[in-house]
Amino acid sequence: MSVTDELLANNAAYAAQFSGPLPLPPAKHVAVVACMDARIDVYRVLGLQEGEAHVIRNAGGVVTDDEIRSLAISQRLLGTREIILIHHTDCGMLTFTDDEFKRSIQDETGVKPSWSAEAFGDLEEDVRQSIGRITGNPFVPVKDSVRGFVFDVATGVLTEVRP
Amino acid sequence: MSVTDELLANNAAYAAQFSGPLPLPPAKHVAVVACMDARIDVYRVLGLQEGEAHVIRNAGGVVTDDEIRSLAISQRLLGTREIILIHHTDCGMLTFTDDEFKRSIQDETGVKPSWSAEAFGDLEEDVRQSIGRITGNPFVPVKDSVRGFVFDVATGVLTEVRP
Numbered sequence: 085m086s087v088t089d090e091l092l093a094n095n096a097a098y099a100a101q102f103s104g105p106l107p108l109p110p111a112k113h114v115a116v117v118a119c120m121d122a123r124i125d126v127y128r129v130l131g132l133q134e135g136e137a138h139v140i141r142n143a144g145g146v147v148t149d150d151e152i153r154s155l156a157i158s159q160r161l162l163g164t165r166e167i168i169l170i171h172h173t174d175c176g177m178l179t180f181t182d183d184e185f186k187r188s189i190q191d192e193t194g195v196k197p198s199w200s201a202e203a204f205g206d207l208e209e210d211v212r213q214s215i216g217r218i219t220g221n222p223f224v225p226v227k228d229s230v231r232g233f234v235f236d237v238a239t240g241v242l243t244e245v246r247p
Numbered sequence: 248m249s250v251t252d253e254l255l256a257n258n259a260a261y262a263a264q265f266s267g268p269l270p271l272p273p274a275k276h277v278a279v280v281a282c283m284d285a286r287i288d289v290y291r292v293l294g295l296q297e298g299e300a301h302v303i304r305n306a307g308g309v310v311t312d313d314e315i316r317s318l319a320i321s322q323r324l325l326g327t328r329e330i331i332l333i334h335h336t337d338c339g340m341l342t343f344t345d346d347e348f349k350r351s352i353q354d355e356t357g358v359k360p361s362w363s364a365e366a367f368g369d370l371e372e373d374v375r376q377s378i379g380r381i382t383g384n385p386f387v388p389v390k391d392s393v394r395g396f397v398f399d400v401a402t403g404v405l406t407e408v409r410p
Contacts, residue, residue, distance in 0.1 A: 087275045088329050088394055094294025095405045102403030108337055110285040112250045120301040120317055122273040127288045131257025134291075138283040141304040143317040149362045150313035154283055154306040156352065157364065161339055166251050174271055176324055189319065193385045199312045201320065222356045231251055240265030242258045 106135035108162065114138070115158045117214070118170035119145035119177075123237050126170070138164055144177040145170055146202045146210065147217040156223045165226050167218060170242070171211050172235035177203050207234055211245040269298035271325065277301070278321045280377070281333035282308035282340075286400050289333070301327055307340040308333055309365045309373065310380040319386045328389050330381060333405070334374050335398040340366050370397055374408040 115138040118126050126132065126139050138158045140151055147169075158164045182201040190196040204210035211232035218230050233242040278301040281289050289295065289302050301321045303314055310332075321327045345364040353359040367373035374395035382390050396405040 086329060086392055087277045088331055088392055091275075091277070091293040091295065091331065092405060092407075095292060095403075098292055098294060099403035099405075104286070104403060105337065105401040106286050108284075108286075108339060112254075114250045114254070115283070120278070120303045120321065121271075122298050122300050122302070123267070123269050123271075125290045125295075125297050127290065128297075129258060129261055130254040131261060132254065132288075134288050135285050137285050139285070139304050140283045140306075141302050142313055143303075143320040148313045148316075150305055150311045153311075153360070153362050153364060156360070157306040157339065157348070158283065160351070161343065161348075166249060168251055168254065174268065176271060176320065180324065185320070185324075188323070189386055192388075195385050197316070197319070197386055199316050201316060222358050223352055223360055225355075229249055229251055238268040240258075240262035240267060242255060242262075244255075 110135065110137050110162065110164055112136040113164045114166040114168060115140060115155055115164045116168045116170065117145055117147065117151055119143070119172055119175060121172055121175065124170065124172060124235055129235060129240070129242065144175065144202050144204065145214065147214040148202065152221050152223055155218065159224060159226050166229040169211060169214050169232040170235050171207050172237055174237050175207065178205065178207070208245045212247065273298065273300050273325065273327055275299040276327050277329040277331060278303060278318055278327045279331045279333065280308055280310065280314055282306070282335055282338060284335055284338065287333065287335060287398055292398060292403070292405065307338065307365050307367065308377065310377040311365065315384050315386055318381065322387060322389050329392040332374060332377050332395040333398050334370050335400055336370070337400050338370065341368065341370070371408045375410065
């Protein structure tokens with residue numbers, strides 16, 4: 085039995101006690117951009133209920149064109165007004181460099197990715213970088229509350245990164 | 248009090264009963280790519296525990312270069328082997344077109360985004376499109392289990408999209 089099949093069986097149990105549907109726009113008007121790290125259950129970490137916030141996640145919790153796309157849709161079409169960025173301690177993105185990663189892919193496949201791997205050496209600096217990519221972008225209209233945090237995987241605590 | 252501050256207060260309660268840290272690599276060796284929709288609590292929908300799966304999310308649950316980047320890192324550096332894609336009913340991406348959305352941004356800001364908005368008109372077709380973007384990409388090495396689903400926001404049920 086694959087893990088996918090096992091998780092589908094879990095879904096049957098979830099659906100059996102499901103009470104929906106909820107409205108499409110996020111009730112708390114907030115969008116979260118977080119790392120894909122398996123240890124960050126964003127809803128639990130922030131005490132969110134279903135229907136309350138958009139949750140955008142990727143390797144590192146970084147901001148690339150795809151996060152700008154998602155945030156533009158979130159704010160312009162679905163009315164979110166605050167943005168919360170979450171990086172975390174013990175992040176895999178701290179363990180390699182773009183050059184190394186892309187070289188290893190090129191050596192194996194013969195092709196070098198045209199994208200940046202977005203590895204980083206300093207957590208707080210990268211949170212500030214992610215904030216800057218949002219505040220400096222013309223397509224995300226609401227920038228009054230764009231705040232960045234580091235989640236400590238040992239304690240569960242979010243600590244704000246000051247500009 | 249902002250919503251961000253309210254969620255930070257929730258985090259203090261979460262951290263007070265936190266038991267960590269868990270290992271960095273996902274215990275179930277699976278990566279999920281899902282829509283950012285507020286109603287999809289991926290951990291609950293799939294019965295996932297913290298530490299078990301990478302969770303990648305964006306507007307639509309589509310696959311662009313940034314999801315390929317995240318999946319390449321997930322598989323190559325952190326050992327995931329299965330991919331689960333989740334789109335859903337009542338998705339905002341079904342309600343507009345790329346041309347309309349980018350025109351509205353251009354009219355307001357004077358600048359047209361260079362990226363695609365990735366709107367789509369047919370849910371199942373877009374799940375297949377997302378699967379195809381992964382299976383056709385050289386940078387994601389493990390493609391034995393790339394399966395796509397539609398989450399029904401009225402019932403909580405995941406239904407597989409057949410190729």
